[in-house]
Amino acid sequence: MNNTPSVCDEHIYKKVFDDYAEELRNYLYYRSGDMEQAEDLVQDAFIKLWQNCKKVLLNKARGYLYAITKNAFYNEAAHKKVVLKYAKSPQKTADVETPQFKMEETEFMAKLENAINTLSAGEREVFLMNRIEKKTYKEMAEHLGVSQKAIEKRMHKALVKLRKTIKNI
Incomplete structure (x- = not known):
């Protein structure tokens, strides 16, 4: 049996959370300037870590968390860009165009x-x-x-x- 500590162990997961949550949040906050977004993305990353804990080695957990949060941040930024572009485009209304x-x-x-x-x-x-x-x-x-x-x-x-x-x- 493998004696390597597992991220699936609640005590180890809590330690990973305690060690990296604030660091990740600050990293995202500095990039976005939005504390709520940073906290949400960190929370989502830790949920994904828990869901995939059997696949993630303990010594790779930090890199995994950074990759997840960075990708989620870029996805949200791309989504916001599309929303802004749509908001700026003139909207046609059916009742005006007789x-x-x-x-x-x-x-x-x-x-x-x-x-x-x-x-x-x-x-x-x-x-x-x-x-x-x-x-x-x-x-x-x-x-x-x-x-x-x-x-x-x-x-x-x-x-x-x-x-x-x-x-x-």
Whole structure:
């Protein structure tokens, strides 16, 4: 029979918990800044350790716990990223989009596209970089190799022309 101490022994499991729980919690807290999340992940890791105690050697318990908590932390971070991305995306509601609204939206988008096509190449480039790529005036100036004032002037001209063109259509 094997005399190696087992993590399945309650006294050894408690010692592993006492030795590593606070260390793991602090590690996760420093990474996330969220004490509740850190404590939850540590608790989950120790539950998994208990469920898999026959597979985990005592001298590997610390590494096992770190691997479990680190993976769980990354999974939660990835999940939060997806949730945030979804929250930022515009949500369509069925009650707002009547056929009339859709038709007007389609007509407006056609007018806008035509108006954008009437802009000079420089004005169109600056307008689209700002509105679609979300670039700042400074970023556009660096990218195009012109001054920020030149970008401001192009944007102003583009907006004036767009307002005038859309109003007249």
